[in-house]
Amino acid sequence: MTTTKTADVDGTLAQIYALAGAGCDIVRCTCNDEAAATGLAQIVPRSPVPIIADIHFQHKLALAAMEAGVHGLRLNPGNIRKPADIKAVASEAKDRGIPIRIGVNAGSLDPEIAELHGGATPEALVASAQRELAYFAEIGFDDVKISVKASNVALMIDSYRLLSETVDHPLHLGVTEAGPPPAGLIKSTAGIATLLSEGIGDTIRYSLTADPVEEARAGRTLLESLGLRERKGLDLIACPSCGRAEVDVIKVANAAMEALEKRNIPLQVAVMGCVVNGPGEAREADLGIAAGRGKGHLFVKGHVVRVVPEADMVEALVAEAERIMEEGIEAVIASADAGAAAEAEATRVELLATQGADVNRVEEHLERIQEITKN
Numbered sequence: 001m002t003t004t005k006t007a008d009v010d011g012t013l014a015q016i017y018a019l020a021g022a023g024c025d026i027v028r029c030t031c032n033d034e035a036a037a038t039g040l041a042q043i044v045p046r047s048p049v050p051i052i053a054d055i056h057f058q059h060k061l062a063l064a065a066m067e068a069g070v071h072g073l074r075l076n077p078g079n080i081r082k083p084a085d086i087k088a089v090a091s092e093a094k095d096r097g098i099p100i101r102i103g104v105n106a107g108s109l110d111p112e113i114a115e116l117h118g119g120a121t122p123e124a125l126v127a128s129a130q131r132e133l134a135y136f137a138e139i140g141f142d143d144v145k146i147s148v149k150a151s152n153v154a155l156m157i158d159s160y161r162l163l164s165e166t167v168d169h170p171l172h173l174g175v176t177e178a179g180p181p182p183a184g185l186i187k188s189t190a191g192i193a194t195l196l197s198e199g200i201g202d203t204i205r206y207s208l209t210a211d212p213v214e215e216a217r218a219g220r221t222l223l224e225s226l227g228l229r230e231r232k233g234l235d236l237i238a239c240p241s242c243g244r245a246e247v248d249v250i251k252v253a254n255a256a257m258e259a260l261e262k263r264n265i266p267l268q269v270a271v272m273g274c275v276v277n278g279p280g281e282a283r284e285a286d287l288g289i290a291a292g293r294g295k296g297h298l299f300v301k302g303h304v305v306r307v308v309p310e311a312d313m314v315e316a317l318v319a320e321a322e323r324i325m326e327e328g329i330e331a332v333i334a335s336a337d338a339g340a341a342a343e344a345e346a347t348r349v350e351l352l353a354t355q356g357a358d359v360n361r362v363e364e365h366l367e368r369i370q371e372i373t374k375n
Helices: 009-021 034-046 059-067 083-096 111-116 122-138 153-166 183-197 212-225 249-262 310-327 329-334 340-355 362-374
Strands: 027-030 051-055 072-075 100-105 144-149 235-238 268-272 287-292 295-300 303-309
Touching: 009 027, 009 034, 009 212, 027 034, 034 051, 034 059, 051 059, 059 072, 059 083, 072 083, 083 100, 083 122, 100 122, 111 122, 122 144, 122 153, 144 153, 153 183, 183 212, 212 235, 235 249, 249 268, 249 287, 249 310, 268 310, 287 310, 287 340, 295 310, 295 329, 295 340, 303 310, 303 329, 303 340, 310 329
Parallel strands: 027 051, 051 072, 072 100, 100 144, 235 268, 268 287
Antiparallel strands: 287 295, 295 303
16 A cells, blocks of 8 residues: 555656556555545556555545546445445446455444444454445445454454355455564464465455555565465575584675565575585575585576685675576576585585584484394
């Protein structure tokens, strides 16, 4: 959702384009006054993605937003309560073919429903959505999506589970008012990912106290991580570092992420602190680099293709990523430097001899296990 004043057309459009660039598919803008509705009329035709108008308290602003050409509405049944107003909006939406999201929020629940159900319970949130659906049904409108958001993650999860069992409509997931990162990211991911893994949910939003571009990036990353969306951006994986690390993994990983994200390279890239386990543990990565004895060992799908000075690790990683995008993975593997793999293996063996802990003495342990079980 945009954080600009919607009446600021240029500023809002700039934010919408930034959100779209970060992977956002739908953008919601507030429509809280006449100036915002006027702004929407200028924003919608120039937006690269569908625009949803967020409506609170004044149903006439929903009518104005539809006249402005928005692609959808979000109504909060907790603060637009008059049945006649709700049905007037739904009737106009039906005539125009515009969908509506019923956006129930635990923090703005109708007091009557809250009292009936003993507070903001899952049953209360679902009842609020059902009452709105009943108003829509009276005028034959069913182009609806529903959300039952809460800032409490457990309440949010239970509410959506109950909603999914109660209605047959698309669901929009979110932990509302999650707060700033990193806590907000953790809470949002905990709620949204849990439900998506159960097959519940059709659209999502991270509600962070941060630049909304961070919300879009987080949502995109989550969907790509769950395999629910084709990767369009960088997926950087890195070891957590340990006593065997030959470089400052955090520093190298951050530098690599910054350099690769600027180029919008949709690869899985690994940054590993040592060559003892690095290439093996990250063999499925499209591209990676592991440090060892002052050098960086570049590997593609587990194949070491080049060895570079440690100071050039990030620069070499970026160059190899660009080569993969231009020539393809197989071509880069085929053009590996002669002797690179052998040099990397020699370094690995050397480090094993000096740093190898029990975790690396697998064969010795296997022999002892066999001796024990035979006796």
